[in-house]
Amino acid sequence: MTxxxxxxxxxxTLANPVLVAAGCAGAGREIxxxxxxxxxxALVTRSVTLDPCAGGxxxxxxxxxxxxxxxxxxxxxxxxxxxATELPWLAQRGVRTVVSIAGRTLGEWAELARRVGLSPGVTxxxxxxxxxxxxxxxxxxxxxGKIVAAVRRDxxxxxxxxxxxxxxxxxxxxxxxxxxxxxxxVVVIGHGLPGLVLDPSTLRPVLGGGAGALGxxxxxxxxxxxxxxxxxxxxxxxxVGGGGVRSGFDALAMLSAxxxxxxxGTTVLHDPGSPARILTELHxxxxxxxxxxxxxxxxxxxxxxxxxx
Amino acid sequence: xxxxxxxxxxxxGEVLSNKSAGAYQHLTLVAPGVAxxxxxxxxxxxxxxxxxxxxxxxxxxxxxxxRATGAxxxxxxxxxxxxxxxxxWLAGLPAGAAVDVVGPVGRPYALPKEPVACILxxxxxxxxxxxxxADRLRExxxxxxxxxxxxxxxxxxxxxxxxxAAKTVVVATLDGSVGMRGGVAEVLPGxxxxxxSDVVYAAGPAPTLHDVAAAAEEQGAWSQTAVDVGSVCATxxxxxxxxxxxxxxxVSRMARTCAEGPVxxxxxxxxxxxxxxxxxxxxxxxxxxxx
Numbered sequence: 001m002t003x004x005x006x007x008x009x010x011x012x013t014l015a016n017p018v019l020v021a022a023g024c025a026g027a028g029r030e031i032x033x034x035x036x037x038x039x040x041x042a043l044v045t046r047s048v049t050l051d052p053c054a055g056g057x058x059x060x061x062x063x064x065x066x067x068x069x070x071x072x073x074x075x076x077x078x079x080x081x082x083x084a085t086e087l088p089w090l091a092q093r094g095v096r097t098v099v100s101i102a103g104r105t106l107g108e109w110a111e112l113a114r115r116v117g118l119s120p121g122v123t124x125x126x127x128x129x130x131x132x133x134x135x136x137x138x139x140x141x142x143x144x145g146k147i148v149a150a151v152r153r154d155x156x157x158x159x160x161x162x163x164x165x166x167x168x169x170x171x172x173x174x175x176x177x178x179x180x181x182x183x184x185x186v187v188v189i190g191h192g193l194p195g196l197v198l199d200p201s202t203l204r205p206v207l208g209g210g211a212g213a214l215g216x217x218x219x220x221x222x223x224x225x226x227x228x229x230x231x232x233x234x235x236x237x238x239x240v241g242g243g244g245v246r247s248g249f250d251a252l253a254m255l256s257a258x259x260x261x262x263x264x265g266t267t268v269l270h271d272p273g274s275p276a277r278i279l280t281e282l283h284x285x286x287x288x289x290x291x292x293x294x295x296x297x298x299x300x301x302x303x304x305x306x307x308x309x
Numbered sequence: 310x311x312x313x314x315x316x317x318x319x320x321x322g323e324v325l326s327n328k329s330a331g332a333y334q335h336l337t338l339v340a341p342g343v344a345x346x347x348x349x350x351x352x353x354x355x356x357x358x359x360x361x362x363x364x365x366x367x368x369x370x371x372x373x374x375x376r377a378t379g380a381x382x383x384x385x386x387x388x389x390x391x392x393x394x395x396x397x398w399l400a401g402l403p404a405g406a407a408v409d410v411v412g413p414v415g416r417p418y419a420l421p422k423e424p425v426a427c428i429l430x431x432x433x434x435x436x437x438x439x440x441x442x443a444d445r446l447r448e449x450x451x452x453x454x455x456x457x458x459x460x461x462x463x464x465x466x467x468x469x470x471x472x473x474a475a476k477t478v479v480v481a482t483l484d485g486s487v488g489m490r491g492g493v494a495e496v497l498p499g500x501x502x503x504x505x506s507d508v509v510y511a512a513g514p515a516p517t518l519h520d521v522a523a524a525a526e527e528q529g530a531w532s533q534t535a536v537d538v539g540s541v542c543a544t545x546x547x548x549x550x551x552x553x554x555x556x557x558x559x560v561s562r563m564a565r566t567c568a569e570g571p572v573x574x575x576x577x578x579x580x581x582x583x584x585x586x587x588x589x590x591x592x593x594x595x596x597x598x599x600x
Contacts, residue, residue, distance in 0.1 A: 023547070023548075024546055024547070025544075026544065026545055026546040026548075030545040030546040030568065031544050031546060032316070033315070033316025033318075034317065034318070034319050034411070046546075046548075051592065052591055052592030053592045054562070054563050054586045054590050055548065055563055055592075056586065057584060057586050058551050058552075058584055059584075060547075060548065060549040060551070061366065061540075061542075061547055061549035066363040072548050072549065076592070078592070208584065208585075216365055266365060269365065269366075269547050270356065270365040270367070270542070271319075271356065272319055272411065272542075272543070272544055272546075273319045
């Protein structure tokens with residue numbers, strides 16, 4: 001049996017549901033020698049800011065049990081450099097590219113949307129609501145909605161807008177509802193969880209930026225439940241789930257909870273070859289269960305056992 | 310070099326030997342494809358803890374030696390102190406154990422076009438990559454002088470091997486337990502004058518590299534310094550291992566030690582600003598300037 005892995009995000013069809021998350025594959029070039037980027041469902045670029053951004057002070061990453069706490073404060077060469085070099089590099093290689101954008105003001109968001117939207121080689125845009133680190137937009141329905149509306153207004157219709165919200169355990173459904181109402185075509189649940197690690201000798205934060213965002217297998221059950229919750233409340237909304245996916249089964253779990261695609265994040269930082277492995281494993285998981293179309297797995301966990309569809 | 314042979318590879322390596330070398334661990338891995346692409350100064354990034362590991366960063370280690378041919382095909386060797394559990398796991402691996410390897414990673418030492426005199430200065434185990442470099446420099450007709458420093462005799466690395474690798478060898482320890490007493494700051498200036506060296510190639514902790522860069526600049530020599538990367542994603546994707554480096558255009562940028570480095574021109578690294586984002590750097594936010 002062959003499994004049809006095609007999935008859709010808004011008006012865009014992807015060859016498979018395995019995406020690499022923003023900030024975990026650079027601009028693609030970094031992991032280009034190690035994997036076939038064109039085989040990915042899509043690559044989400046590291047977030048592009050309007051102006052060049054130096055990022056925050058190092059250290060910017062520290063290991064935790066089954067996790068990685070990071071705070072880069074978005075080091076970015078800026079939109080101009082991205083459009084001049086990084087985006088064409090991806091387009092030349094036929095990589096399905098989701099451009100992650102990050103702004104500070106509604107004016108910046110609108111300009112990012114306008115200029116990215118007009119550039120060739122853009123499959124979709126992802127709105128990174130979690131920057132700057134002190135921003136509340138990723139967890140505040142009102143702020144998130146305002147930003148998504150500004151981006152949607154300036155984005156050509158054929159380019160889906162993905163709104164990436166935080167896995168806010170108590171009101172993720174409200175967040176999802178707000179960004180969809182504001183015009184988001186797809187809701188991505190997958191920012192890291194706020195976290196802190198102290199240095200054992202100094203008893204001060206290890207990261208140069210103090211606190212950070214926790215990703216990796218440690219957060220997988222948390223984001224999985226958020227995806228589950230949002231799909232149960234808003235079954236018509238297209239979801240993408242990210243958070244500690246490191247195997248084909250983890251990916252299948254995200255789909256079953258209600259996601260149409262998954263994002264591989266921290267796992268790519270640890271194992272750059274993992275997206276291809278996870279896709280193969282996902283294919284095998286589906287085949288083993290006699291599921292011939294990946295779309296049939298979406299939301300499966302919400303249906304009673306033994307339900308044929 | 311053809312297209313396929315560029316950039317790193319990710320391979321399942323196998324431990325060929327794993328033994329202690331004084332204060333350090335000397336690990337040899339069979340890692341097909343890595344040695345073929347290797348140039349001195351490159352790193353390998355090793356995953357630790359095996360398939361069920363909960364440790365998610367790779368250990369970035371400078372390659373001591375790499376052999377593309379031989380009885381065991383492609384091998385790479387690394388030397389490291391066991392300073393944390395991840396490296397402890399590596400140190401405890403038996404022969405035949407599997408290790409996930411990404412390499413070679415990073416920018417290697419730049420080799421001179423002319424056969425010039427050079428000093429290779431290394432502190433402790435960080436001196437390891439200088440031995441591969443010495444071979445390449447000798448092949449080019451360079452006069453190779455080595456300066457090995459350490460805190461004490463116990464943590465000195467490669468003093469015997471240096472005699473084969475270099476024309477002259479100077480050893481110095483901070484406590485004077487072997488060789489001259491002192492570090493790079495005390496010994497390098499005199500050695501530069503005596504050998505008439507044009508280039509210093511260095512590896513060690515940041516303060517040592519800072520001293521190297523200062524001594525070289527003082528005497529009009531070039532310096533090439535390899536910054537220790539620690540734990541990394543190994544591809545440059547995570548942008549964690551950054552140091553402020555002044556570019557050709559005179560502007561400071563946050564450069565990734567595993568991608569743009571680990572080897573930087575010593576006079577380009579803003580040693581005093583390590584661990585910070587300089588407020589006058591490219592893309593430094595207005596908020597940080599205000600702070």
